[in-house]
Amino acid sequence: MFDRRSTLRQRVYYGGRLVFQARASTFDCIVRNFSVNGAQVEVDNPAAVPDTVELMIPRQGISYFGRIVWRLENMAGLVLETPRRHVDSLPLDIALRLRATERVNQQLRTQLSELRSQF
Incomplete structure (x- = not known):
């Protein structure tokens, strides 16, 4: 299988949250692999998550706006934008x-x- 990723992803196990609809709706997720350009997340029902989301990783104090590019069973792949710290x-x-x-x-x-x- 051909890998089209521009950066190598690291295997991780982070608790995360997919946030959408002006922060009115959320899904808890597990981040399985991660790079500054993308992530693979495990979520109970990826079909219920819209195409554009914010991925929050509380452990790191960072959030990313992203777009879901693929979905399979309980997994989804995201392309991520520049990270934002939630300090303010x-x-x-x-x-x-x-x-x-x-x-x-x-x-x-x-x-x-x-x-x-x-x-």
Whole structure:
């Protein structure tokens, strides 16, 4: 089989997360091999993951925007862009909790305005 990769990939075993839909949806994954240009990930249902994703590797504190170029059973191959450190961004779990809190806050404001309009 002909290997078209421009850089050699290292075998790794990292816990990762595929993030998409403006950070509203995530899939946990295992990064099986990795280079600065691409990665192979193991995910439960690769067919449910869109073509463009963000691959986060919390252990390294790095995320990559990428594009899925192949899918087989529970594996997928990604082409990756330049890495980004998450130093100045919120961790994903905090961002998700913040978004949920903002939704609840908006619902409470709506209920409050409805109650005020009754009096």
